[in-house]
Each structure stands twice: as structure tokens, then as C-alpha cells.
Amino acid sequence: MFENLTDKFERAFKVLKGHGQISEINVAETLKEVRKALLDADVNFKTAKEFTNTVKEKALGRDVLTTVSPGQLMTKICHEELVELMGGNEVEINLKGNPGIVLMSGLQGSGKTTFTGKLGNYLKTKKGKKVLLVACDVYRPAAIDQLHVLGEQLSIDVYSNKEEKNPVKIAQDAIVHARSNGFNVVIVDTAGRLAIDEQMMDEIARVKEAINPSETLFVVDSMTGQDAVNTAKAFNEKINFDGVVLTKLDGDTRGGAALTIKTVVDKPIKFVGTGEKMDALDVFYPKRMADRILGMGDVVSLVELAQEHYNEEEARKLQKKISKDQFDFNDFLAQLQQVKKMGNVKDLMGMIPGMGKAMKDVEIKDDAFKHLEAIITSMTPHERANPGLINVQRKNRIAAGSGTNIQEVNKLMKQFEDTKKMMKMMSNPKNMMQMMKQMKNMPGGMPGM
Amino acid sequence: MAFFGWFSKEKKEDLDKGLEKTKQSFFSKIARVLVGKSKVDSEVLDNLEEILISSDVGVETTLKIIERIEARVSRDKVLGTDELNNVLREEIAALLEENNALNLNGFDLPKHDGNPHVIMVVGVNGVGKTTTIGKLAHQFKKANQKVVLGAADTFRAAAVDQLIIWSERVGVPIVQQGMGADPASVAFDALQSAKAQNADVVIIDTAGRLHNKINLMNELGKIKRVMEKVIPGAPHEILLVLDGSTGQNAFEQAKQFSLATDINALAITKLDGTAKGGVVIGISDQMKIPVKYIGIGEGIDDLQIFDKNQFVDSLFS
Numbered sequence: 066m067f068e069n070l071t072d073k074f075e076r077a078f079k080v081l082k083g084h085g086q087i088s089e090i091n092v093a094e095t096l097k098e099v100r101k102a103l104l105d106a107d108v109n110f111k112t113a114k115e116f117t118n119t120v121k122e123k124a125l126g127r128d129v130l131t132t133v134s135p136g137q138l139m140t141k142i143c144h145e146e147l148v149e150l151m152g153g154n155e156v157e158i159n160l161k162g163n164p165g166i167v168l169m170s171g172l173q174g175s176g177k178t179t180f181t182g183k184l185g186n187y188l189k190t191k192k193g194k195k196v197l198l199v200a201c202d203v204y205r206p207a208a209i210d211q212l213h214v215l216g217e218q219l220s221i222d223v224y225s226n227k228e229e230k231n232p233v234k235i236a237q238d239a240i241v242h243a244r245s246n247g248f249n250v251v252i253v254d255t256a257g258r259l260a261i262d263e264q265m266m267d268e269i270a271r272v273k274e275a276i277n278p279s280e281t282l283f284v285v286d287s288m289t290g291q292d293a294v295n296t297a298k299a300f301n302e303k304i305n306f307d308g309v310v311l312t313k314l315d316g317d318t319r320g321g322a323a324l325t326i327k328t329v330v331d332k333p334i335k336f337v338g339t340g341e342k343m344d345a346l347d348v349f350y351p352k353r354m355a356d357r358i359l360g361m362g363d364v365v366s367l368v369e370l371a372q373e374h375y376n377e378e379e380a381r382k383l384q385k386k387i388s389k390d391q392f393d394f395n396d397f398l399a400q401l402q403q404v405k406k407m408g409n410v411k412d413l414m415g416m417i418p419g420m421g422k423a424m425k426d427v428e429i430k431d432d433a434f435k436h437l438e439a440i441i442t443s444m445t446p447h448e449r450a451n452p453g454l455i456n457v458q459r460k461n462r463i464a465a466g467s468g469t470n471i472q473e474v475n476k477l478m479k480q481f482e483d484t485k486k487m488m489k490m491m492s493n494p495k496n497m498m499q500m501m502k503q504m505k506n507m508p509g510g511m512p513g514m
Numbered sequence: 515m516a517f518f519g520w521f522s523k524e525k526k527e528d529l530d531k532g533l534e535k536t537k538q539s540f541f542s543k544i545a546r547v548l549v550g551k552s553k554v555d556s557e558v559l560d561n562l563e564e565i566l567i568s569s570d571v572g573v574e575t576t577l578k579i580i581e582r583i584e585a586r587v588s589r590d591k592v593l594g595t596d597e598l599n600n601v602l603r604e605e606i607a608a609l610l611e612e613n614n615a616l617n618l619n620g621f622d623l624p625k626h627d628g629n630p631h632v633i634m635v636v637g638v639n640g641v642g643k644t645t646t647i648g649k650l651a652h653q654f655k656k657a658n659q660k661v662v663l664g665a666a667d668t669f670r671a672a673a674v675d676q677l678i679i680w681s682e683r684v685g686v687p688i689v690q691q692g693m694g695a696d697p698a699s700v701a702f703d704a705l706q707s708a709k710a711q712n713a714d715v716v717i718i719d720t721a722g723r724l725h726n727k728i729n730l731m732n733e734l735g736k737i738k739r740v741m742e743k744v745i746p747g748a749p750h751e752i753l754l755v756l757d758g759s760t761g762q763n764a765f766e767q768a769k770q771f772s773l774a775t776d777i778n779a780l781a782i783t784k785l786d787g788t789a790k791g792g793v794v795i796g797i798s799d800q801m802k803i804p805v806k807y808i809g810i811g812e813g814i815d816d817l818q819i820f821d822k823n824q825f826v827d828s829l830f831s
């Protein structure tokens with residue numbers, strides 16, 4: 066996410082390295098690079114200009130500091146500016162009312178229906194709401210079916226009426242249905258429409274008026290170009306939306322829209338879509354995103370993600386086994402599955418400071434653990450609990466059973482022993498400190514802030 | 515005008531209408547640039563740069579156009595602002611012209627030893643692949659071609675249903691195995707069925723995929739290999755669909771899809787909505803892949819073969 070912009074900033078700041086002070090001349094050079102980087106990332110032309118002007122003013126005003134390098138100072142100023150540009154504090158979704166009503170809006174293909182499913186899933190699983198999805202896209206072929214399929218996948222009820230062609234009526238009926246059936250939240254999916262299509266824009270304004278939603282969301286594709294601003298403006302003028310959803314952020318490098326939209330329509334970005342799976346939804350944190358852009362990594366997100374999938378009870382049991390040297394293949398398998406649950410390995414690595422760039426060209430397969438799992442599941446329960454038993458004869462059998470070869474089985478055995486050693490080491494706080502020290506000394510480890 | 519080729523007056527009007535928004539903003543902006551000016555100076559060029567970049571032409575191509583105009587200014591000593599329009603039009607047409615265009619005559623199809631012409635349609639999520647296929651099928655049918663559709667987007671919820679509705683609307687047969695089926699297997703079936711029916715053209719829909727997902731990109735290679743087994747040389751056309759409102763990422767999409775599979779044609783959609791269309795200029799300039807189709811509206815007829823002269827003409831008439 067945003068790797069490209071980060072790279073470009075890094076390059077831009079390199080120009081500053083070796084200069085002791087920020088002067089009009091060296092700052093101008095850097096800012097030209099910054100501006101080009103922003104434009105390449107589809108940041109609106111005017112926003113980019115304003116951004117570089119502000120950064121310049123602030124930089125020139127602070128050139129007396131001698132303790133930090135100009136590059137670091139510029140990074141800091143750009144970071145502060147980015148955070149401000151992207152919206153300051155995070156704002157939660159408003160679900161007041163009984164039921165709380167969320168209205169989706171946006172252009173064709175921005176990802177409204179997919180996001181409707183994701184939001185429903187999020188509110189159901191994380192906020193414990195009883196959710197009803199409403200299919201109001203009466204135009205695109207099979208749009209209603211699409212929402213039904215998602216609802217089925219997620220075990221969330223979907224309201225639709227294929228006989229009715231008026232979205233206003235469908236939405237109103239759905240709210241009545243929700244009230245009498247005890248739903249807390251209603252999410253209304255609508256057809257994609259162009260901002261210049263007056264008839265369609267009037268229609269969504271009428272839907273909004275009829276159902277009076279507590280939250281109106283504008284869904285926008287994060288790959289959108291310069292026109293994002295005009296579209297956001299037009300939708301805002303017509304339906305005065307409350308928040309923005311930025312989709313397809315699992316694509317690459319861009320996201321200029323994120324930097325611009327807030328400044329132009331003065332509405333917060335509330336969610337981001339980061340994948341095709343139904344749980345690939347994130348709350349938008351401006352500060353974290355700025356960290357990310359500037360290559361500081363997204364440590365907070367990583368920690369939260371880990372916490373979410375971390376089972377304290379199991380961890381304690383594991384701790385006990387490690388200290389007694391009883392760590393076996395069952396535990397190893399459980400560990401693998403735990404990591405897998407945490408999602409795509411690359412996404413995870415990208416959140417670690419300094420790793421974003423290194424991981425750019427590396428592709429880790431989602432099924433990287435498939436072979437390992439196959440080998441372990443080809444062991445008998447007795448073997449899994451007693452790894453010491455596994456001799457050459459057994460290895461051959463395991464290799465045949467898992468469709469691998471003996472080399473791979475040996476490799477896994479070695480990995481297992483290494484993991485076991487490492488875990489034992491980590492269970493001792495003293496060793497842990499030692500390891501941290503070693504990591505710090507690693508070449509290109511932590512970014513020098 | 516000779517270069518309008520097969521374009522009928524009606525088509526030209528459609529295109530004009532579709533691009534009206536682009537034209538208006540382009541010209542109102544240029545008009546604003548020129549207020550109180552009699553000749554092209556650095557301020558005019560700065561403003562021109564802003565217009566081009568704000569139209570998604572892209573930094574590289576914009577600089578190229580500006581440099582060319584600068585060169586002309588210094589060569590001809592003075593360039594009057596009244597000439598700027600013409601010069602701009604020439605320069606942009608030249609950028610488009612430099613690209614190796616396919617010489618297409620409407621929706622005629624090349625012959626492949628009695629086998630149908632095979633088109634595989636690819637792109638990221640939400641660019642309008644399925645809609646483009648529906649419109650394409652309609653155009654081919656109108657040109658008296660026998661069309662078969664293959665529903666190889668078996669991933670996105672209800673994608674197969676969406677294509678089935680299009681096949682009914684257009685009145686062409688569809689080969690599908692429902693959701694969750696192996697896309698390569700659907701493509702295989704579609705080609706075999708088309709061959710047996712003596713069809714002229716097969717259009718294969720694929721699931722939207724972001725170009726940085728290596729596994730999904732590799733899947734395209736597999737679908738292609740399977741098709742080759744049924745009809746040698748298939749797919750003859752791999753059409754990458756780009757959303758006209760996408761910014762600079764469109765270039766990255768074109769690059770990555772080209773690396774994964776042999777893209778040999780582009781379709782740019784949703785050109786009626788963006789106030790730009792400038793992305794077409796940038797892509798034509800930087801990609802060696804010709805833009806073949808453009809989508810300029812929601813109607814079933816709103817898909818046209820891209821004609822560079824026509825396009826520039828619509829921008830600058």
C-alpha cells in the first residue's frame with residue numbers, strides 16, 4: 066500500500082542529505098520532487114500545490130534546528146502536513162436510530178455492493194448488530210443476486226423486491242420490514258451512477274430524503290484519477306454524505322484520492338477496503354496512513370491484528386509446554402494455522418517498519434504453508450506428539466503420504482527444531498533482550514528517526 | 515472528411531455527446547488561460563501544464579506536449595494564442611498517431627482457418643468488463659457475426675448471472691458452469707462449443723483481479739494455455755479493460771497485465787462520465803498497445819471502435 070509514494074519521498078529527501086541547513090534553493094529542489102510524487106500518485110493538482118507551499122513555509126521557518134538533519138526535518142513536516150490533510154482525528158460510523166440506517170452511494174464499479182457485504186459482516190461480528198442488507202440497485206444485471214449471494218455467505222438477511230422498480234419504495238419497505246423484525250442496522254446498497262447524470266442523482270437524493278439515514282457513505286475507488294475531486298464534490302452537493310469509503314487499497318502504490326478528498330469536501334474517510342475477502346475491511350486512521358506513506362510502517366495495525374487472533378488460553382498452555390521442552394508437531398501446526406489466520410503474510414510484513422520497501426518485489430504465496438501442513442498431517446498422532454520417533458523409514462512414509470519428498474520432510478524437521486529453540490530462548494526475558502539488541506544491529510533494520 | 519472512415523454521422527454525434535463534458539471543461543479552461551494574452555508565454559505554458567495534468571494525461575506525457583510546444587514557440591519565434599488550439603490539436607494527434615494502430619473496419623473479424631476468433635477480456639475489479647462484453651456481443655451480432663460468450667468469472671458473486679442476463683438481452687448463446695467452477699475449464703468448454711457451432715467469435719469473461727496479485731495473474735496464463743489446446747493461436751485478442759476515470763494507476767495496470775499475458779488491445783470505459791478522457795492520450799503515448807474500443811455511455815450501443823482522428827476531432831472541433 067502506497068509503497069511507490071514512500072519510495073519517491075525517500076528519493077526526494079535524499080536530495081537533501083548532505084546539506085546542513087534548509088535553504089530556499091535545496092528546499093525548492095526537494096519540493097519539486099515531492100510535488101511530482103504527489104501528482105504521480107493522483108493527488109489533485111491544486112492540493113499538491115497547496116501542500117508543497119505549506120511545507121515550504123514551515124520548512125523555511127524552522128531552518129535553525131541543528132540537531133536534526135534537513136531530511137529528517139522535512140520528513141517530519143511532510144508527515145504533519147499529510148496527517149492534517151487526511152483528516153486529523155478518526156470519526157466513527159453513526160448508527161443512531163432504531164434501526165440505524167446506512168446509505169451507500171458512488172460511481173459504477175467503485176465496489177459498493179462488495180463493501181455493503183463487508184460492512185454488514187463488520188457490524189455483525191465486531192459490533193454484535195442484527196443487520197439487514199437492502200438491494201436497491203434495480204439497474205445493473207444481477208446486482209440484486211450479487212447481494213443475495215453475499216448475504217448467504219455471511220448469514221446476513223437481505224431484503225429485495227424484484228417486482229418493484231422504484232428504489233425509493235424498496236428502501237422504505239425495507240425499513241418497515243427491519244422495524245417489525247427487530248433489525249438494528251439497515252444497509253442500503255444503491256446503483257452506481259455518474260455525477261453528471263441528473264436523473265440518477267435526483268433519484269439517490271430522493272432515497273436519502275425518504276429514509277433519512279444516520280450515515281451516508283460515498284464509496285470511491287482508490288485508483289481514481291484527478292476527477293475524484295469533481296465526483297466527490299458533486300455527490301457531496303447532492304446528498305451531503307457523512308463519510309468516504311476508499312476501496313481496492315490492496316492494489317498498489319496509489320491513493321492520491323485519500324490525500325485529496327478530505328480537503329476538498331471536508332468529509333472524513335471512514336473505512337478502507339483491502340481485499341476480496343469479506344473481512345478485508347479496515348477503519349481509516351489518517352495518522353497511520355501518513356506513517357505508512359513516509360515509510361514508518363503501520364505498527365499499530367499489526368499489533369491490533371495480532372491481538373485479534375491471539376488466544377490467551379492457548380498461549381499460556383504453549384508457554385508451559387515450551388518451558389518443559391514438550392513443544393511438539395501439534396503445537397507447530399497450531400502455530401502455522403495461527404499465522405495463517407492473521408492473513409496474507411505479505412500484508413503483515415508490509416506493516417513492519419522498513420519492511421514495506423523490501424517486500425515490494427517479493428511475493429509470498431497464500432498457500433506457502435500448504436506443504437508444511439501436508440507433511441505434518443501425514444504423521445501419525447503418536448509421531449506428532451513424539452517427534453523424536455521419526456526415523457528414516459517413517460520419514461519416507463510421511464513423504465509419500467504428503468506427496469512431497471524426503472528432503473522436504475527433513476527441511477520441515479529442521480524448521481521445527483529451530484522454532485523450538487527460538488521459542489525456548491524467547492520464553493526467557495533475558496534472552497529476549499539479547500535478541501532485540503541483535504535485531505537493532507541488523508543492517509537496514511529500523512529506519513533512523 | 516475522408517478519415518471518418520466507416521463512422522456514420524450518427525456515430526459521430528454519439529461520440530460528440532459522450533465527450534461533451536470533456537470538451538467543455540477543456541475549452542473553458544483553455545479560454546481562461548488565454549484571457550488578456552496575445553501570445554504564448556511561460557505563464558500560458560504553466561497553465562496548460564495544469565490543464566493537461568488535471569485531465570489525467572499524466573506528468574510524462576504532459577511534459578512531452580509542453581516541450582513540443584515550447585520548441586515550436588522558439589522555432590516560430592512567436593506563437594499567437596489564437597494558434598494555440600490548432601497547435602495543441604496537432605501535437606496531441608501526433609502523439610496518438612505515433613502509436614501503431616490496428617487498422618480496423620468496424621466489427622469485422624479476422625479468419626483463423628475456419629476457427630472462431632477468440633477474445634479474452636481481462637482487467638482489475640469494477641472497470642466494466644462484463645458490461646463491455648455485453649456491448650461487444652451486441653455490436654458483433656449487429657454485424658452478422660455468430661457470437662458465443664464464456665462465463666469464466668466464476669469468482670465474484672453473481673457474475674455468471676450478470677453475463678447470462680446480457681446473453682439473453684443480446685440474444686447470443688452462453689457457456690457457463692456456474693459459480694466456483696474452474697475458469698480454465700469454462701473457457702475450454704466455451705471454445706469447444708463455439709467450434710462445434712461454427713461460431714465467428716467467442717468472448718471469454720474473466721474475474722476482476724488487481725494486477726499486484728501474482729497468483730491471480732498467473733491464473734490468466736493457465737486459462738490462455740487451455741484455450742490454445744482447443745484452437746491453435748487462441749486467444750487471438752486479449753483485451754485489457756481500463757476504467758477511464760482511473761488515474762496514473764492505469765499505466766501500472768497495463769504494464770502488469772502485459773507482463774502476465776499478451777495484452778494486444780485496450781478498451782477504455784466510462785468515458786462519458788469523467789470530465790477528462792485525457793488518460794487515453796497518455797496511454798496511447800506510453801503503451802505500445804493500441805486502444806481499440808471506448809465505452810461512452812450506459813446504453814447497449816454505447817461502445818465504439820476507437821478512432822484517433824475522430825477522438826481528437828471530437829476534442830477540438
